[in-house]
Amino acid sequence: MKPEFENISLVKNEEKKRFEIEYKGHLAFIDCKEKSRQIALIHTEAESELAGTGAAAALVEKTLIYIENSGKKLLPFCPYVFAFIKKHPEWKRIVDERFEGYDQL
Secondary structure, eight states: OOGGGTTSOOEEETTTTEEEEEETTEEEEEEEEEOSSEEEEEEEEEOGGGTTTTHHHHHHHHHHHHHHHHTOEEEEOSHHHHHHHHHSGGGGGGBOTTSTTGGGO
């Protein structure tokens, strides 16, 4: 994660069922669905002003840290999150082994 994102707080927006960060007045978020033992990440989106800043990657990393700390398992349905884990295989440790694409990570 780029240093400029380290002190930005991750917000778990319960009402909208998503994780969010705000950077320089612009929003990046990941839609999620939470169950008792799993959190599914469905879709990642960042405002166009954040393109190329590293905001989406920082959001994913902060969200993965949150999931790991919660003790839940990850279901990475979002293609961006899936690609992030392929690029950073150390995060496979929190992916639910029953996830259909587990062996492709």
